[in-house]
Amino acid sequence: MEYFGWICPNCSRALVSSTNDYSKLNRIKCRLCFKSSNINSVIKSKPSFDPELIRSWVVNSNSI
Numbered sequence: 001m002e003y004f005g006w007i008c009p010n011c012s013r014a015l016v017s018s019t020n021d022y023s024k025l026n027r028i029k030c031r032l033c034f035k036s037s038n039i040n041s042v043i044k045s046k047p048s049f050d051p052e053l054i055r056s057w058v059v060n061s062n063s064i
Helices: 051-063
Strands: 002-007 014-019 027-029 036-038
Touching: 002 051, 014 051
Parallel strands: none
Antiparallel strands: 002 014, 027 036
């Protein structure tokens, strides 16, 4: 499972998501505002197999 962090362009919150195949992902839906965005238009971390690394990226992004 690949994990990645991303920032919703609508509500400006950083979130963590996971997928089995990151390369096939086109759109992503925010769990807070329920709006869908193109994966290429959101600011995101690099995919990682370590969920703790991505979780710390999300915490740091939300604290700014």
